[in-house]
Amino acid sequence: MNRENKIGSYHFVAEPFHVDFNGELTMGVLGNHLLNCAGFHATERGFGIATLNEENYTWVLSRLAIELDEMPCQYEDFSIQTWVENVYRLFTDRNFAIVDKEGRKIGYARSVWAMISLNTRKPADLLTLHEGSIMDYVCDEPCPIEKPSRIKVAAKEPQAVLTAKYSDIDINGHVNSIRYIEHILDLFPIELYREKRIRRFEMAYVAEGYYGDKLSFFCDEASEDEYHIEVRKNGEEVLCRSKVIFADK
């Protein structure tokens, strides 16, 4: 199979209500585009969620790491390329490049996905999916950013607590993966976003939150410009962890 068919490329424009007060695309919207591209790419190659659902399986996002030199600005065209880097028995690595209107790669992302059975909620063996045909799409395109890391948070007191509302909930009845990104970035004062930009952003999705859950956000300042966040439900179960690394503009 030729390389072109392994890499999907999708075009976007940074819409006015999708940029922050700096006029730059928000991380939540970029995350949404990345996940949509994953869906487009998989669907076009026969292993999208709709096909999997027919067989009572679904994709579950486990990790996401995004690293950027810059963000697209309001009204700017950009595109996202995506491809499969590895397929293991229980996980697959899908990578992304964010490409500006001049064709320069301004950022990359890495994601890790599992396939689970809708009946048992247990992970399924990817190597046997459609007789292993997903492996035909594995591609050695470079993705020069670090893999998602292990995140540990020591903070004992939450920095913010909120209740999951109607707008937070997705079609599966879970707190939507993108909303966590927005709520986490809302922990930081706007002044920080005036002076700094997000250089690297990581999410590790651990368990599902539901409507009415009390979401507590615990945050460590791990070093200058680096923050580790843990979101717990009803003060106990960990729902997700995140790492946010800022850089001077």
Place this chain on the structure above:
Amino acid sequence: MNRENKIGSYHFVAEPFHVDFNGELTMGVLGNHLLNCAGFHATERGFGIATLNEENYTWVLSRLAIELDEMPCQYEDFSIQTWVENVYRLFTDRNFAIVDKEGRKIGYARSVWAMISLNTRKPADLLTLHEGSIMDYVCDEPCPIEKPSRIKVAAKEPQAVLTAKYSDIDINGHVNSIRYIEHILDLFPIELYREKRIRRFEMAYVAEGYYGDKLSFFCDEASEDEYHIEVRKNGEEVLCRSKVIFADK
């Protein structure tokens, strides 16, 4: 000018993170698409925000009313048509039709816009804009829903209070028009959305909210299935008012 050139039509797909727990497009996302279509249509005809900004003017959304028989569902294609219904000295009426994948009109929307000077923040005379050329686009396409109405709220105690955060703020430094829609719809319990759908939704934008403002949401149950909401900043100044009318599914 022929009718085709007066009506803009734009295609969308209901993305997975843009639908609610019922699998239906959220009102916030629909509102975002409507405002984008207004921008596309105006830009293509020479009176978009970028052109106006060069002359130190901008468009300001004053009213929005959306009425629907149904919402597009996850992964469904739909399109939005938009046209200018009226141009007055200080306001222009722009209407919309929401068209499902079979070409059926499943909803309509009305919006009212003013043009203001970026220097004085005062309204500008639309009849003299580009020698009145915006009038060339006025179109008598039907829009069989009521005009935005007057909304009065009597409630003395807020139903919710929140502080405007980083994700709420748009490129102008104001609380983003779409976020108000989401916050307002989050006032209702998820059970309501299980049994009812939003038949009509109205927003009247009155003043600007800023980062850190304490937004208080006052809500009257005007009649069964009809709610009137007022959002005030720091307990005083009215930022916007909304009317939400539910119907049985």
